[in-house]
Amino acid sequence: MTHQLDIQDLHVSYGSIRALRGVTFHIDEGQTVSLIGANGAGKSTTLNAVSGLLKPVGGRIRFRGQDITGWRADRVSALGLVQVPEGRQIIATMTVHENLIIGAHLQRTANTETLLDQIYGRFPRLSERHNQRAGLLSGGEQQMLAVGRALMMQPDLLMLDEPSMGLSPMLVNEVFDLLRDIKGQGISILVVEQNARKALQIADYAYVLERGVIAREGSAAQLREDPHILAAYLG
Amino acid sequence: MDTLIQQGINAISLGAIYSLFALGYAMVFSILGVLNLAHSAIFMLGAFFGLIAIDQWSLPLWLAFPIAMLGAGLVSVGLELVAFRPLRRRNAARISQLISSIGAAILIVNITQLIFRQIYNSTEAYLPRDLIPSDPIVIESLGLRVQPVRMLIVVIALVLMVLLQYLVNRVRIGQHMRAVAFNQRIAALFGINVSRIFIFTFFLAGVLGGAAGMFYGVVFLNVTPFIGEDVALIGLTAIVLGGMGSIPGAVLGGFLVAGLQIFSIVIGGSSFRNAVVFLLLFIILLIRPQGLLGQPESTRA
Numbered sequence: 001m002t003h004q005l006d007i008q009d010l011h012v013s014y015g016s017i018r019a020l021r022g023v024t025f026h027i028d029e030g031q032t033v034s035l036i037g038a039n040g041a042g043k044s045t046t047l048n049a050v051s052g053l054l055k056p057v058g059g060r061i062r063f064r065g066q067d068i069t070g071w072r073a074d075r076v077s078a079l080g081l082v083q084v085p086e087g088r089q090i091i092a093t094m095t096v097h098e099n100l101i102i103g104a105h106l107q108r109t110a111n112t113e114t115l116l117d118q119i120y121g122r123f124p125r126l127s128e129r130h131n132q133r134a135g136l137l138s139g140g141e142q143q144m145l146a147v148g149r150a151l152m153m154q155p156d157l158l159m160l161d162e163p164s165m166g167l168s169p170m171l172v173n174e175v176f177d178l179l180r181d182i183k184g185q186g187i188s189i190l191v192v193e194q195n196a197r198k199a200l201q202i203a204d205y206a207y208v209l210e211r212g213v214i215a216r217e218g219s220a221a222q223l224r225e226d227p228h229i230l231a232a233y234l235g
Numbered sequence: 236m237d238t239l240i241q242q243g244i245n246a247i248s249l250g251a252i253y254s255l256f257a258l259g260y261a262m263v264f265s266i267l268g269v270l271n272l273a274h275s276a277i278f279m280l281g282a283f284f285g286l287i288a289i290d291q292w293s294l295p296l297w298l299a300f301p302i303a304m305l306g307a308g309l310v311s312v313g314l315e316l317v318a319f320r321p322l323r324r325r326n327a328a329r330i331s332q333l334i335s336s337i338g339a340a341i342l343i344v345n346i347t348q349l350i351f352r353q354i355y356n357s358t359e360a361y362l363p364r365d366l367i368p369s370d371p372i373v374i375e376s377l378g379l380r381v382q383p384v385r386m387l388i389v390v391i392a393l394v395l396m397v398l399l400q401y402l403v404n405r406v407r408i409g410q411h412m413r414a415v416a417f418n419q420r421i422a423a424l425f426g427i428n429v430s431r432i433f434i435f436t437f438f439l440a441g442v443l444g445g446a447a448g449m450f451y452g453v454v455f456l457n458v459t460p461f462i463g464e465d466v467a468l469i470g471l472t473a474i475v476l477g478g479m480g481s482i483p484g485a486v487l488g489g490f491l492v493a494g495l496q497i498f499s500i501v502i503g504g505s506s507f508r509n510a511v512v513f514l515l516l517f518i519i520l521l522i523r524p525q526g527l528l529g530q531p532e533s534t535r536a
Contacts, residue, residue: 082424091417
């Protein structure tokens with residue numbers, strides 16, 4: 001059976017620093033997979049290599065059987081493989097509305113208005129502020145906008161880079177509730193998190209990255225009980 | 236008083252040319268974060284293509300104008316492909332890209348010089364005196380004499396600026412330009428083809444710079460391969476004055492510099508005109524380092 005996303009022996013380097021040294025994992029349709037690991041383990045590097053922001057020096061990335069290794073980011077996103085970048089990067093100089101519609105315009109199906117209504121329905125605070133500059137939103141609202149913007153692109157696989165970073169515990173819960181909703185819609189999710197506890201609550205399956213290689217893997221339930229994981233990541 | 240109004244009108248037409256030219260600097264800077272110092276050569280090419288179209292191909296002015304704009308736009312795209320993109324792909328420092336653009340400017344000017352020698356046996360050429368109706372419109376009640384061509388230039392320049400503002404704010408490709416200007420990586424994740432936006436931006440910058448160059452040639456009826464040097468620093472002053480990378484800032488800066496130049500000529504003679512401009516630049520940078528319409532560095536990102 002073909003996996004939705006299939007990563008084989010991925011190598012990425014920053015100059016002479018080898019950030020990923022043979023990472024292999026996969027995601028099946030509708031699955032929620034989490035990559036956990038410490039700072040500098042290569043989590044974000046993995047996401048950026050998949051989304052096309054970084055060019056791998058070795059290995060293969062396949063999406064639904066199609067080899068997308070080294071593709072440009074705009075072509076990858078057009079396949080329905082959409083990344084929410086780290087640090088809720090929204091376009092601060094544009095309005096909330098502009099941030100939302102800009103990605104949707106490039107998608108295959110162009111029912112922008114229906115999608116927009118859905119997003120505004122899901123995030124009433126974005127609806128209230130649709131004409132405000134995105135840079136004026138609070139941290140939590142910016143994260144919602146970043147996710148909303150990704151949903152406007154109708155992803156088949158949504159990749160999130162540290163969605164809980166810098167948010168208060170209440171907002172972290174809100175973000176993970178949102179991910180549960182998205183999961184319920186049948187969208188596959190790849191979530192990179194330092195907050196392993198939260199990530200393992202939502203994920204079906206998880207991989208632990210350590211210094212550029214997959215050190216451990218297993219169902220989220222298994223990893224929650226794993227003494228090594230407990231000691232290292234769940235403290 | 237009469238001369239003051241008269242010179243004011245001259246300042247507005249010169250300001251329109253400076254603004255159009257400065258817009259090209261501002262657009263490329265906002266997208267790349269690098270100054271394209273070959274933009275002054277693009278300005279010169281606008282005037283040069285206009286000259287060739289009128290003088291060599293005997294085309295009417297209304298046809299020579301779009302040819303000059305298009306030609307300058309295409310060479311500007313060539314700059315992106317040859318002088319900027321290969322360096323960017325190799326993660327070259329911004330200063331290298333800046334130097335690369337200076338090299339491109341020298342190359343373009345030298346090639347144009349060679350062509351001038353071939354055609355005119357000189358590095359200077361004149362547009363025909365009867366190209367533009369030289370009878371000024373006289374407004375008796377105010378004692379004003381206005382050359383119609385200067386009025387036309389102001390009108391066309393303003394139309395181009397309004398179109399640009401509309402494009403950037405209301406049209407999809409303009410929104411994509413703003414997204415790329417804010418952050419290339421996010422824009423790519425939005426699904427925007429960043430390379431295509433770069434090419435489009437260079438094309439627009441070239442078209443506006445070419446229009447400015449052609450206007451300059453038409454006003455002074457004189458074209459040399461070196462007219463870019465006349466405006467290179469003025470354009471840079473305009474964008475620093477108005478705020479780096481700000482489109483309204485470039486327009487404001489262009490008009491301010493022109494106004495100052497003209498009035499310093501009226502008051503003290505032409506030898507002071509650039510000194511006065513740079514004095515103003517210095518004062519404004521002391522009071523408002525981000526320029527008149529620019530945003531402070533810290534709130535940008």
